Amino acid sequence: MDVRIGISQSPKELVVELPDDADQEKVVAEISAIFDGTKAMLWLSDRKGRRVGVPAAQLSYVEVSSETEGRRVGFGAQ
Numbered sequence: 001m002d003v004r005i006g007i008s009q010s011p012k013e014l015v016v017e018l019p020d021d022a023d024q025e026k027v028v029a030e031i032s033a034i035f036d037g038t039k040a041m042l043w044l045s046d047r048k049g050r051r052v053g054v055p056a057a058q059l060s061y062v063e064v065s066s067e068t069e070g071r072r073v074g075f076g077a078q
Helices: 024-036
Strands: 002-007 013-017 041-045 051-055 059-065
Touching: 013 051, 024 041, 024 059
Parallel strands: none
Antiparallel strands: 002 013, 002 059, 041 051
């Protein structure tokens, strides 16, 4: 599962590849808690065990995609 995070005042987005066993519903619940104001930081652990933290005040958007969607490669991929 990949999580794309838009950070305010940054032209690039942050992409975190979560482990294969990550629970998508749990991740979405964590993200919702950030936007509800319940938490001040979004912490995610990637496939290599690294932890990534983004302050809630800097989040612009978060996109969660599952591995079942597949990756598009090449020109004209749909």
